[in-house]
Amino acid sequence: KTRVLTGITTSGTPHLGNYVGAIRPAIAASRAPDAESFYFLADYHALVKVAEPARVQRSTLEIAAAWLACGLDPSKVWFYRQSDIPEIPELTWFLTCVAGKGLLNRAHAYKAAVDRNRAEQLDDDAGITAGLFMYPVLMAADILLFNAHKVPVGRDQVQHIEMARDFGQRFNHLYGEHFTLPEAAVEEQVATLPGLDGRKMSKSYDNTIPLFAPRAELKKLIAGIVTDSRAPGEAKGTEGSALFQLYQAFASSEETATFAQDFADGIGWGDAKQKLFERIDAEVAPLRDKYEALIAKPADIEAILRDGAARLRAQYAAPTLARLREAVGLRDLS
Ligand code: TYM
Numbered sequence: 001k002t003r004v005l006t007g008i009t010t011s012g013t014p015h016l017g018n019y020v021g022a023i024r025p026a027i028a029a030s031r032a033p034d035a036e037s038f039y040f041l042a043d044y045h046a047l048v049k050v051a052e053p054a055r056v057q058r059s060t061l062e063i064a065a066a067w068l069a070c071g072l073d074p075s076k077v078w079f080y081r082q083s084d085i086p087e088i089p090e091l092t093w094f095l096t097c098v099a100g101k102g103l104l105n106r107a108h109a110y111k112a113a114v115d116r117n118r119a120e121q122l123d124d125d126a127g128i129t130a131g132l133f134m135y136p137v138l139m140a141a142d143i144l145l146f147n148a149h150k151v152p153v154g155r156d157q158v159q160h161i162e163m164a165r166d167f168g169q170r171f172n173h174l175y176g177e178h179f180t181l182p183e184a185a186v187e188e189q190v191a192t193l194p195g196l197d198g199r200k201m202s203k204s205y206d207n208t209i210p211l212f213a214p215r216a217e218l219k220k221l222i223a224g225i226v227t228d229s230r231a232p233g234e235a236k237g238t239e240g241s242a243l244f245q246l247y248q249a250f251a252s253s254e255e256t257a258t259f260a261q262d263f264a265d266g267i268g269w270g271d272a273k274q275k276l277f278e279r280i281d282a283e284v285a286p287l288r289d290k291y292e293a294l295i296a297k298p299a300d301i302e303a304i305l306r307d308g309a310a311r312l313r314a315q316y317a318a319p320t321l322a323r324l325r326e327a328v329g330l331r332d333l334s
Pocket of ligand 1: 005006007008009010017018019020021022042045138139142143151152153154155156157190191192193194200201202
């Protein structure tokens, strides 16, 4: 069986980037007959980004409801909260002890933080936590613990998966073939979905469109997407247009070709935004109704998550950690 695994950090409200980069491809992959899927809420990772307990809890609920609304079937895939699996932080330590510090120095998120400090003439590491620095090791533990083959993600996560391969390989070299080396699965069309301002859609840029924004808010947000100043009747380029890229992520190739022709024919930005709104809403509206029903019953979601984690620990996480403890020379706890 092909094991497919992915997670979303519980630091905010799920947005269209999470949906096209991770949720939609992951649900599609989970329906393949030979797939065994692992989808989880990365709440340990959230602690790197936010120190707001209520926000982490709310986000966990929202992201869990989003997965379920988008069609995840918890009786067919492993669906769990990262912090319900204590074997993950334990494996993180084993991997920390084989991870090259030099490799971690080159991680994009850490380097970007250092660059911001340099731009402000601060010490390189001013305000940077060891948690941010170690982020890729925790993520490697998520992936390697379950010997995932494929990890559906947006392009921003590819470097982390390469690091997971590196740490897994070093561990295998030292202790024997314990880990499968994972591969990123990136959908080229939607690898980096732009946000309202044209930069990558991201919680940290505050330019996101929430996946389940009510219809009126969705329309209003779409009206605010950046465009150039070309008037109706003037031909418009699709290259580098956030509006066009968003449309493409939600449309068939025929619809996208028609939309490109509209651009060439000089469609007005207001009309183009209306078309984009209708396309996104057509896909999201049925999911939004399910989401509203699910989020109203947090206790049901909690029960699903606890049950998923309990079964997953018993079947995979605990026996795997027992083997790994033995492999590195630690006492058997059973
Ligand atoms: P996170 O929470 O930032 O994002 C979750 C997923 O959404 C994708 N994504 C995007 N894809 C396309 N365009 C965008 N604008 C966009 N924004 C976000 C991300 O690529 C990701 O697939 N470290 C991870 C969570 C994680 C994880 C893992 C993922 C923890 N452990 C193990 C895979 C495997 C993160 O912060 O993703």
